[in-house]
Amino acid sequence: MANRLAEATSPYLLQHAGNPVDWWPWCPEAFAEAADRDVPVLLSIGYAACHWCHVMAHESFEDDDTAALMNRHFVNIKVDREERPDVDAVYMTATQAMTGQGGWPMTCFLTPSGEPFHCGTYYPPRPQGGMPSFKQLLAAIVEAWDQRADEVRTAAGKLVASLARHSAALPSSAVDNAVLDGAVASLLGDFDRRNGGFGGAPKFPPSMVLEFLIRHHERTGSVEALSIVEATADAMAGGGIYDQLAGGFARYSVDASWVVPHFEKMLYDNALLLGAYAHLARLTDSPTYRRVAVETAEFLIRDLGTPEGGFASSLDADTDGVEGLTYVWTPAQLTEVLGEEDGAWAATLFRVTPEGTFEHGTSTLQLLEDPDDLERFESVRSRLSAVRANRPQPGRDDKVVAAWNGLAITALAQAGVYFARSEWIEAASRAADLLLTLHLVDSRLRRTSRDGQVGTSAGVLEDYACLAEGLLALHQATGEKRWLDAAVSLLDDALSRFADPDNVGAFFDTAEDAETLVHRPADPSDNASPSGASALASALLTASALVGHERASIYREAAEQAVSRAGLLAARAPRFAGHWLGVAEALAQGPVQVAIVGDSPALLAAAVHKAHGGAVVLAGEPDSSPLLTDRPLVDGQPAAYVCHGYVCDRPVTSVEELVAALS
The missing domain is CATH 3.40.30 (Glutaredoxin)
Known part of the structure; x- marks a missing residue:
């Protein structure tokens, strides 16, 4: 059995290189193999920091009997969603259409032409909670393919056609003052007044929505908008989702109160939250927001910085297969490190209880009130940090993703100027240099690199847009025109290669000459990070204020047209249009x-x-x-x-x- 993942630049694929499953990377040869054998494709999509991806890998992909079934009846393809967001987007849309939900690991069964006919997420090794075991699912898929192959292919074709129709561009709709005010009113209705944030568990940091609300407050003076931001920022900064010892935010909280995080730390979350807290610190002069911004910037540089000058994608949720092992504490452990008196003081301050707030009597660290003795607090944090540094540490996905590095460059450049921290601007400059020298191949942007080796995946719209925005931030921070020139080149490429020729202001996520998938993805919604289209609108608007008059008019008009395509989304689902709404606020200001x-x-x-x-x-x-x-x-x-x-x-x-x- 060939080990086709051994040379991958993705740490996630490398995690699976030793499986008994005969994995293929995403490539035409894999689908040709499925066609030759007349078997379905089993597509498994995940990412390196995903806890349940690790669980399913251990339970099923490392199991010899399960692997034998997979190898006998399927061509098995493993995809890193962070390396191929286009592939992930296409099959996530199918998964959500079939099941009403999505997530990772994602498990899809495809025809040899790539059309999905059954999709799901995690499957256990034994039946539980009404869910079949993974082996039972495999057997059912094999039976359906062997006995009703024509029916399966027909259904898959109809699904793909339906998905293509439903992914068409939204009609134009203005994002005017009424829409912006209405978005604030809608967010106020969704706001969790007790815990901060929006909705219930699980709860994700709403970084782009917070930035929109800050901008709205600045323009209109809205007390309600600022109150949502401050309550949410306070709750997150004091909760277990924030690393109270080393800075940086976890991906999300499994509860509504921000106490227990899903422990992975993602580059994009921390870049966006650095921007929001820095902006809030500038607006309010709050020492708490300033501290969180400073600690988050230092986390990015210290813990996610790569030797080549870029920023790694994430830190894992697990340590040695145990979720949160690095981060949680018991009262006895605090006492062992700090002594009786300081240990008891720290347990009270950080809400570390005998019962525990996490699992097995352990607690995450919270900081729900300001310490009464700052010198003592810093001594306690220093000693706990030193001990924690000697614990087993989570794995790091050290691939460099262009879009997320662009977000980090923007946040560090802007915060570096706000706080007069030249070293942050220098870190942003090193990352920008890496991307422009390594990721630009034949004048086209590649999405990822690792250990100084550029990957093969083409950049998608968010890569071009987020990097351009970062370069524009660096131009403002340093005055160096080379950053502006590079940003203009990326924006011009994005406008020519990603625009929807049939819908002015709409954009696809993949370039016109990109690999053909079962449909061309074009998702306008802002989720964990800005959509490619909203990131492009933001960069175009910023650039329109920095370039010469002729190009400025082109960029501004393109930004306005793009925002109009998100008007219905902003009006009906503002929680999924945070970045769009922030761009609209900048437009309302002028910019x-x-x-x-x-x-x-x-x-x-x-x-x-x-x-x-x-x-x-x-x-x-x-x-x-x-x-x-x-x-x-x-x-x-x-x-x-x-x-x-x-x-x-x-x-x-x-x-x-x-x-x-x-x-």
């Missing part, structure tokens, strides 16, 4: 442009701290960048030029005048 000519740290600091979310702030010498062109010094003094969209104020030379203009 704001602040061009500072000459060397004035005071003017720059005022602009950075007072400009609304989505604003563009650039400082430099006259004519050093398109935004600074034809904007001279005023009476020989540095000056700030403030514009709202197409309307500009007179230039100002004092901080007081600039603050007034931005207010």
